[in-house]
Amino acid sequence: MENEENFQEKRCSELLLYLALNIEDFQILPKIKLETDLPQTIIDGIRKYFLTYQSACEYANQIFLEIYKSGAIKKYCQQSKIGKKLPTAFYIHISALGQLHPLLQLYENLAHRLYLKATSQQKADAKTTTLIKFNFDKPTISYLYYPDFDTDPHPALKTSISINMNSGNLEYRNYHNSKNPPVLHRKETFVNTDYPHYKKFAKLTSAEVKLGLLDNTRLIGTRQGWLTHLKNYGIEIKDHRVIQHTIEIPIPKIERHKAAIVRKKISKPVRLGLEANLFTEGTTFFDYGCGHGGDIKHIAQKGYQSAGWDPYYSPDNSCIAADVVNLGYVINVIESLAERREALIKAWGLTKQVLIVSAMVLINDEKTKNKLAYGDGIITSRNTFQKYYEQEELKSYIDQVLNVDSIPIDLGIFLVFKDEKQGQNFRASRLKTRLSTPRINSKNQKFVDYEEQLIPLMNFMSDRGRLPVRGEIAEEADLIAEFGSFRRAFRVILQATDSVEWDQITDKRRQDLLVYLALTKFGNRPKFSQLAEVVRNDIKALFGSYTQGCTLADLMLFSLGDSELISKCCKNSSIGYKFSNSLLVHVSAVAKLDPLLRLYEGCANRTIGRLNEATIIKFHTKLPIISYLFYPDFDTEAHPVLHTSMHIDLRDLSVSYQSYTNEYNPPILHRKDALVTPDYPDYEKFAKLTQQEEDRGLLNNFKNIQNRIAWLKCLEENCTEIKGHRVYWQTNVDPYRLKILKSAHATRKRERKKQL
Template identity: 35%
Template structure:
C-alpha cells in the first residue's frame, strides 16, 4: 500500500467512531467479547474509540503504524482504504490480505460516487488526484459489491451504502438477513378473568415471546422449557392455555406473519446465492420444517414472491391493497416503522433495494414506485416532532439499471416538505392522533385548497400566510416556522 502517491495525507483524525464500525456495533457484530483489527487504520482514532468502549482493538497502517504486526482478529475493518489505492490490482491484493486476517467478519467500506459532487480534482486512471496530491476513487454501489464478491467469493451482506459485511460463516450472514426481515411485535394482553394464565404469567412469558416472534412452538433447545413442563406437563397444553386466554386468531395471524417473513428471507437470500438447508441457522431450519414443510417448497414459494416483486401489475395491485402508507398515482410512501405492515410483495421489492444499497442511514420514509423498479429512501430528521418535516437527503435505487442516486437538500433554502404525515404511519402508531388532528385543523383553515402550491417550504409558508386570518396565533406559529416548527 505504498507508492508515489502520498496516501498518508488522506488519514483523518476522527472525533467519533467511523460510520462502518458504528454500523457493525448497531448490528451487534462488535462487542466486548470479540477482537478487532483495523487494516489501514490511519492515525488510529477508531482504535482509540473502541478501546475506550471496552473492545480489544489494534491496527496497522503503512504510513502511521508501519511496524505494527498484522495479526488475525475476529473482525477486520478495511475502512475507506480501497478509495486511496490508485492501482486496481493492488486494491484486489489489499482486499484479499485483509480477508486473510478476518476470522469471522470483514467490514469493507468505500466512498461513493455521490461523495464526488462538488469535488475538485484532476482525472487519473479510474479516479482523481486531489489538491493535496492524493488519489481518490469513488465507487458506485454495484461496483464495490462486484469487487468484493468477485475477489473474495464469500458470503456477504450489504450493510449500508458503501459498507459491506463479508462473513466466514454463512449462517451469520443468513441469520442477520433473517433478523432484518422479522417484525418486532408485542403479545396481546391476556383476559383478566383467566386465572390460570395470570397465576403462571411469569412462567409462560418466554413461551409467549417465542410464539410471538416465530409463530410456532419451540423445538429442542430453542427455549428453556423446564418450568413450563413442570407446571403444565407439555408445551402443547401450555400453548392451549395461552391461545384460549389471548385468542386463537391472534396466533393464527402470528403464524401467517412468521411464514411471510420466512418466505421474504428466502427470497432475498437468493441475491448472494441461496444457502443449503444445512447452512441455515438451526432456528430457521425449524421454521422451514414447521411453516413450509420442506425447504424445497419454501424456496418455490419464495421464488414466486421474488418474481412477483418484479411484475409491474402485481406491484401496482399490492400498493393499492396496502393497509398502511400514503398512496399517490405514482407511488406508495410509508414510514420505516410501518414497513412490516405492507404486503409481502412490496417488502420483497424494498428488500431487493436494501440488499443492493444496505440500510440507508437516517432514512425514515420509503417510496415504492408503482410503474418503475425503483425504491427511494428519504430522510426527514424532524418527522413526528413537527407537523411538516423538511427533506434532508434522498437515495434512490434503480433495480433495473442497478444504479444509486443521492440528493442532498440540507443546504437548500426551499426544501421539499411533508403534509398529512399521519398517513405514512401504521394506524396503531401513537403519533397518529396528534398528527391527524393537525391535518384536520389545516384542512378546515383552507390550507389544502391549492395542493400544487404546498410541496416546498416556501410554498407552504405562502399558503399559511394567505390563510393567516383563519388561524389562531399559536396554531399559526406552530405550522408556519416559529419555535419548534419546521
Template identity: 40%
Template sequence: MDAGPFTTSSSHAKLARISPFAVVYTSSPQLATSHSVRRIPFVTEDMPLKIERHRTAIKRPSFSLPVKCMLRDGLLDKSKTLFDYGCGHGRDLDLLESMEVKCAGWDPTFRPTAEVKRAEIVNLSYVLNVIEDISERSQALRRAWSLCDGLLTVAAQIEFAAPDKEQAKFGDGVLTSRQTFQKYYTQHELRLYLESELGEDAISAAPGVFYIFKDEKAKQQFIASRYHRRILVPRRRISEVLFEENQDVLEPFMDCLTQYGRIPAAEELEQTEEIIARFGSLNRAFKLIQKVTDASPWEEIAQKRTEDLLVYLALSRFKKRPQLQQLPVTIQHDVKAFLGGYKIACGRADALLFRVGDPDAIDKACQRATTGQLVDNALILHRSSLDCLEPLLRIYEGCARALVGEIDEANVIKLHRFSGKVSYVAYPDFDKLPHPPLRQRIKVSLPTLSIDFFDYSNWQDPPLLFRKDELLQIDHPKAKLFRSLTKQEAKLGLLPAPDARELESVWAMRLQKAELSMRGHRLVKKRHSD
C-alpha cells in the same frame, strides 16, 4: 505477523499519456439531477508523482460509518474482538475501547509498529479507495480477509460522495488537489469487486459499506434477522390460578412463542424440561396460554412469521440460495413448521420474487395497502409502516435495500408503482416539525441497478413535507396529532396536493396571506403585533 502489501502511506507513480477528456460525475441537486457530467482535460505529460495516501486519513468526532453499521446491526459488542486494518488516526479504536470492546489496529503511517493480528471482525475502512495500484489494492483486501475469523467489513468511497469539483483522471480513479488518489465506486461495482476477489457474497450494510461473512449460517442468520419483525407479546385477558402458579416458566415460554411464532424446539427454550415436567408437554402449556390470552393473537403471529420467512427466502435468491442444511437450525425449524418443507417454501418464495418484476402486480399491491399515501405514481410511507405491508411489497423494498444497504437518515420510503424504483427520503425532525424540510433523497433503480443521490442540505428554500399522518399507521403514537393539523389545513384551503413539493417560501407566503402562523402542530391566527 507481517503487515502484508499495504505497508506504505505513499507511493510513486507516473501519469500515462491518455485521452484529452474524461467523464467525471459530481453531485448537484440544484440541477434537478443526481449527477452532472463534466469533461475535464487530462494531464498529458509523463511526470513522476508521489501519492500522499496518509493525507486521506480523517480525524472524526464520532464512529466511522462501517463501525456505526456493525453496532447498529448487533454484529459488534463486548463479546467480539475487532482489528482495524488501516486504522488511520485510530478514532474508532479509542471510542470502542471506551465501550470495553476488545480492539486493536495497524496503520502504515500512524501505527506502523503495531502488531497485525487476527480477530473475529476485521474492519477495512476507506482503504481500498486510496490505493492507486490495482494489484496492491487486491492484496490489501485479501490480507484483511485472511485476518478475520468471522466477519470482514469493507468501506470505500462511492460515486455520489465525490466532491463537486474538477478532478484529473488517474489510473482507474482520480488525482485530487491534495496529491491523493481516490477511486469512486458505484455500489454495484464495489459489490462485484469484493465478490470476485474473495469468492464470497458481499452484503450491503449502507452505501459504500459491505459485510462479508466467513460462516454461511452466520450470514443467513443475519440476512433473516433483517426481515424478522418485532412483535409484542399478547396480553393476558383473564386471570387463571394455574397460570399464576407457573408464571416463572410460562412468561419465558410466551416470549419464545412470540419470537418464533411456533412451538419452540427443545434447544430453543431453556425452560423446556421444567415446563414438560409441570404440564406433560409444551402443547399443553400452550393451551393454557391460549386460554388466558385468546388463540387469535397467536394465529396472527404465526402468519406474520410465515410471511417473514417467505420474504427472507425470496431475497436469498439474489445469490445462490443456500441448501437446507446450510441454514441456521432455527430457520430449518421455521421451514418445517410454517411451510411443510424447503422445496415448497422456496417455490412459494420464488413466485413472490418473480412478481416483483411485474409493474401491474406492484401497482395492485400498492392499491391494496392499508397504510401509506397512495399518489399517482407511488405509495409513500414512513419507514415504521414498512412492516405492515404485504410480503410482495416488502420484497420489492428488500430488493432495493439489498443493493443500497440501510440508510439510517431516511425516514420516508417511496415505492414507485410502475418504474421498478424505490426512493429513500430523509426529513430530519419528522416528529418535531409540522412540515420538515427535505434534506436528501436516494433513488434506487432495480432494472438498472443504479443509485441516484440528491442532496438538499444546502438549499436555502427546500421543499417541505405535508400530510405526515397519511404516511403512518393509524395507531402510531403521533398519528392523531398529525391528522388534526392536516384536517385544519385542508379546512382552511391551505393544504397542497398529495406528494406536492411546496417550497418553504411558498408556504410562508400562504400563511402570511391567510394571517396565520404555526404553533407546534396547529395553525393560529396571527397577531397584528407579530
C-alpha cells in the same frame, strides 16, 4: 464417412420437420397430406431414408405429439451436442438451428409462426434474430437480437421477443437506450464448430477462463458489471484479445496517511456494526488501516478487546485475527490496483466472523469539482488519492475479490460473513417484523400460578412465530418438567391471551420468511443445510419443508413482473400516503406492508442497500423504481425538508442520487400521519396537525404546496402560522380577511363532524 452420416441425419431431420409441419392442427390423431400431394424430391427422400411414407408419417406424428409432453423440451435441449445449456434455459445461434433434434426444430417453427405475425407490427430491427432461447421453467421461446455478435467480444442485447406457447402472448423488450444491457460470454458455445469465427470466440473464452474472469457469473451478466469486473482485474478486451495492463505508469507521490481523519466520534461503519448487534460479550475487534486509532479507543471503551494496524501511524503493531475486522475507508485511498486488492484479502484473512468494508461512494458531481482526475480515482489538493465508487461497483468489487455475497447496510458500507450460515441468519433477521407479545387479557388462575415460567415461552413464540424445539430455550427443563411439553404449556398461555393474536404473529413470521427466501433467489440460494439451525426450524414449522417454502417464495417473486399487481397493492395499502403514481411509507411501517411490496423494496435493498438515514420509502407504480428519501427532521419539524434522495431502477439496478442541502426551495412533507402506523410514537400529534390544516383548507391544492416557498406563501395567504405541530392564526393581519377565513374554517369543521 462421418460427413456422410451427418448429412443423412440432417436430411432425415429436415424430412420429419417438413411432414410434422404439414400435420393438420388440433386433431387427436394428426393427419398428414397424401403422399401424392408432396413434391417429388420429398417423396424420393422419404423412400430413401424411411422406406415407406407410412413409416415416415409415424415418426413425424410421434414428434408432433411429444412436444406437448412435460419435460420433453428440456430433455432434448440437454441432450443437444451444441448450444449453451443453463439450469433453466438453452440458447442456440440461429445458424445452428438446423443441427437440433427435429422435435426442437418443430417447437421453434411453431413459435416462429407467432413470431413473424407479431414482428410485422414491431420495428424493423425486431425481425432480426441472433439467438433463440428455449425456456425450461415456462413454455416460452425468446428471440434475442445481438447486432454486434460477430464483431464485439461481449455483445449487448438490443431486442428480445418472448412468445408463450400456451397463450400465444408476446413480450417485447428494447434495450437500445439502456445504460446497462445484458451482455454475452462464451460465444463459441452458441454456434457450430464450422461457424466462421468459432476459433476466435473459443480462444477468447479460453484466455478469460485462465484468468478467472468468468468464475463469478452473477457479477458479469450486464455491461456495467462486466466492465467493472475487467477494471478490477486491470484487463481490457480488444478485438477478441485479452490485454493485461502490467506496465507501471509514473504517478504523483500519493501521501495516503493524509487521508486519515482524527475522529472524535466512532466511525459510521463501526457504529452500524454495533447497531447490527455484531458485538456480543467476548467479541474481539481489529481495525485494519486504523489511521489515528479512534475506532479502537471507542470499541475498547465499550469493553471489547480492541487492536489495530496502520502502515503509517501504527506500522509496528501486529496484525492479529479478530471476530470483527474493520476495513474502513481504506481501499478508496490506495491508488494501486494490486495493493488495493491485497489489502482487502489480508483483512479478510484476519476475519473470524465478520468483515466490515467501507469506501467512499460517488453521491454527486459537486465533490469532484476542481480536482485532477487520475486513473479510476481522484487526486485531491492534499495529494491524497480517493477512489469514488458507485454503490453497485463496490459490491461487485468485494464479491469478486473475496468470492462472496456481501451484504449492503448503507451507502458504501458492506458486511461479509465468514460463516455463510451466520450471514443467512443476519439477512433473515433484517427482514423480521417487530411484534409485541399478545396482551394478557384474562387472569386465569393456572396462568397466574405459572406466569413467571411461561413468559420465556411467550417471548420465544412472539419472536419466531412457532413453538421451540429441544434445546432452543434455556428454561426448557423447567417447562417440560412442569407441563410435559411445550404444546401443553402453550395451552395454558392461550387461556389468558387471544389465540387470534398468536395466529397473526405466526402469519407475519411466515411472511417474513417468504420475503427472505424470495430474495435468496438473486444470489446463490443456500442449501437447507447451509442455513442456521434456528432458520431451518422456522422453515420446517411454518412451511413443512424447504422445497415448499422456496416454491411459494418463487411464485411471489415471479408475480413482481406484473406491474399492474404492484400498482394494485399500492392502491389497496392501508398504510402510507398514496399519489397517482406512487406510494410513500415511513421506514418504520415497511415491515407491515403487503409481503409483495416488502419483496419489491427488498429487491433494491438486497443488491444496492437502503440509504441508512432513509426516512421515507417511495414505491413507484408506473416504473420499477424504489426511492429512499431522507428527512432528518421528520419527528421534530411539522413539515420537514427533503435532504437527500436515492433512486434505484430495478430494470438495470442503476442508482441516482440528489442532494437538496443547498436548495433554496427544497421539497417538503405533508400529512406525516399517513406515512406511519397508529402505534408510531408521535402519530397522534401528526394526525392532529393534519386535521387542523385540512380544516383551514391549507391542503386543498396539494400539487401547489410541495416546495417550501409555495407552502410559506400558502400559509401567508391563509393568515396562518405553524409553531411546533400546532396551527395558529396570524396577528396584525386584515381583520376582514381573517373573519372570512375563520368563517370558512368553522364551516369545514362542521362538515367534517357531520361525516363522523
